[in-house]
């Protein structure tokens with residue numbers, strides 16, 4: 001991988017050149033670690049836990065019912081590009097159902113010649129694939145439409161996570177059911193109490209959607225839709241129906257609550273965009289970001305995440321002077337389409353206030369817009385699909401805050 005090859009060596013050289021030989025600002029007197037026990041450690045365990053010293057957790061806003069709402073991935077604590085399943089963001093409209101996989105069925109019906117009722121065992125026998133994809137709620141960064149933007153990256157961008165998903169191509173199962181001519185939509189329904197429904201155009205259903213049962217090397221977590229969910233590459237989280245129990249072929253969309261009253265984009269002219277599934281290119285600096293503190297002036301690795309529903313990230317640029325100058329960040333390889341791409345840039349904090357931000361360009365040539373450019377087109381009626389450039393202010397004392405606009 002390129003990341004451990006010449007480019008990262010070059011980056012290291014660039015970083016040491018920037019500090020004149022040493023990477024660390026104040027070299028310490030060499031001393032050994034203080035915590036080396038001489039007794040036996042803890043016994044082996046059946047299922048892993050992280051170190052008790054690691055504290056990163058999902059954050060959630062209080063809601064009237066604790067079963068509903070969203071919890072946000074602590075992106076400021078993430079390293080690399082994958083989100084641990086235990087920190088994957090959650091969005092539930094009626095709580096997390098407990099589903100026994102031995103009793104679960106997926107029904108494929110409606111405009112098909114051969115209706116199917118598949119058990120999980122049936123599905124697991126089919127040829128499977130594994131793909132790394134970002135999942136992002138259409139409401140991610142919704143706080144950024146307001147003048148008072150979110151104070152940290154968990155709350156501003158944490159409704160996005162990246163996993164390896166494992167499952168069966170939806171096209172395979174639909175082909176088995178023999179779609180009748182005239183069918184143009186697949187209506188997906190979840191088995192949770194709200195029976196969440198979304199309508200998916202048939203061409204996308206036959207393209208790259210996964211019937212996923214695996215996540216990061218094990219079964220889906222209950223919160224992620226155990227035992228079966230849709231993974232729809234590049235499309236807003238909401239359409240990725242969890243606890244999937246029914247796919248109905250139809251000649252028109254269902255016009256469900258979550259594609260009419262919700263998850264539509266109210267434009268400045270008062271009309272709403274419907275079926276705006278596609279997520280655009282987006283990026284955010286995760287270090288340094290709101291709530292963090294730089295302990296002293298000196299050299300830092302500025303880093304963050306970029307992704308696009310349209311494919312690969314082509315370029316990420318970084319400004320440290322509020323948008324006047326932009327420098328190209330180093331992108332971690334491999335750059336997978338519709339997945340988190342880690343970017344990095346060495347940066348010297350000289351103890352003066354700095355406004356920093358990242359700007360992503362994807363392989364379609366689309367450039368992440370400024371907040372003003374986005375609002376010029378979309379207005380501020382909308383709650384969804386915010387992908388504007390996110391600014392952080394590094395204060396002279398090293399504290400980092402959001403930039404209120």
Ligand SMILES: Nc1nc2c(c(=O)[nH]1)N[C@H]1C(S)=C(S)[C@@H](COP(=O)(O)O)O[C@H]1N2
Pocket residue numbers: 088089090091092093094135136137138189190191192195196223224225236237238239240241242243
């Ligand atoms: N059945 C069902 N599917 C659902 C939801 C739900 O509440 N019920 N929430 C949707 C929303 S709004 C999002 S953003 C994603 C969240 O997936 P996650 O909880 O695995 O992150 O699932 C979608 N699928």
Ligand SMILES: [Mo]
Pocket residue numbers: 091136137138139237238
């Ligand atoms: Mo969502």
